[in-house]
Amino acid sequence: MSIVDTPERRQLRELTRAFVTREVLPHLDEWERAGEVPRALHATAAKLGLLGIGFPESVGGSGGDLLDSILVTEELIRSGGSSGLVAALFTHGIALPHMVAAAGARSGGSLGGRLGGGSTPGGDDLIERYVRPTLAGTTIGALAITEPDGGSDVAGIRTTARRDGDHYVVNGSKTYITSGHRADFVTTAVCTEFPGSGELTLLVIDKGTPGFTVGRRLEKLGWHCSDTAELSFVDVRVPVANRIGAENTGFLAIMQHFAAERLSLATQAYATAQRCVELAVRWCRDRETFGRPLVSRQLVRHRLAEMHTRTEAARSYVHEVAARVAAGEPVVTEVAMAKNIAVAACDHVVDQALQLHGGFGYLRDAEVERHYRDARILGIGGGTTEIMNEIIAKGMGL
């Protein structure tokens, strides 16, 4: 039995699948054209307890651990959703955890909250103002680290925050920010010393604060239902009360929470591959060429077998590493390897799946076409494949 295959998790999988079938599939094409998912979807997902998975009940979450979050991500894609949908609907997965950790809230081990368990009293001010309403589906948050000058070099951030009484004055810009258009607040990495000093602090900046403007909606190869924005800060006054944790602890906080983000992206990668294997198998059974179904050809069967093998290997490894992260093991290198293994499997599978679909695979009408486009970001976001290799090499003592 797989580590994510418990009766409770099977129930969570079924809940997620029903959500996708009922609330997502009839509208996904429309959201892809609109360039965003509606706010109402957040509220619906919250009511079902899906938004809160992986967050402690004490902050308004549904409980559960990283493996539960991974399972939800996997099922959102396997049942016909997409990694773009995950990015848009679950942006809080990268926007909130620093606040939860700073408040000292502990993650629940078993699923409870809206999924049926009890609850414990809430945390501090940021939890009440941002975490609870977001997990309830009434507000949307984003995480802004990347800047026009570069994303890989996090320590090189140039957006500054100068202390002025009980406020910080923020100046700078961010780019490629997921849900940046719809977000009510942005967890923003700023530099409290001189630009590029690496002394980072996280501030929560509200939309509507004077000097904070959201720029053009960025058009992308994939993830069309996920809005992506440029953000600009000109003398934006942010209350010190909106600081997450102590000053200059931002770099460590960002690095600590990269593990969950990278494993989510790894999950999106193997789940996309898994979905594409299923789509390709179905297609190859139905499609006849030269009077026989495609699947009757050994070459095609072996290609499908190779796709399935790479996907399963990636899935097993991501699950194993996620279980070690959930257990509190320091597995930075393994997380990087898991991301690269899953992304490589996904890249191979989406390409092969599209090829097996022939001309139809190239059309917008084909689901596999969307996965092919969506998949390309997975080796870029949350730390590129090259940056993962740097981490792995460091882990090898090189």
Ligand SMILES: Cc1cc2nc3c(=O)[nH]c(=O)nc-3n(C[C@H](O)[C@H](O)[C@H](O)COP(=O)(O)OP(=O)(O)OC[C@H]3O[C@@H](n4cnc5c(N)ncnc54)[C@H](O)[C@@H]3O)c2cc1C
């Ligand atoms: C759709 C989308 C959504 C995103 N969402 C968010 C978000 O919500 N929040 C956020 O903060 N960011 C977000 N990003 C940004 C993303 O995290 C960055 O694009 C990524 O970290 C890479 O940074 P960069 O684009 O500046 O590339 P660069 O850092 O400029 O790198 C360019 C290339 O050089 C390579 N490279 C860099 N340094 C080295 C090195 N030392 N050795 C070898 N190769 C190297 C990289 O691997 C890459 O191939 C998003 C990006 C996209 C496209």
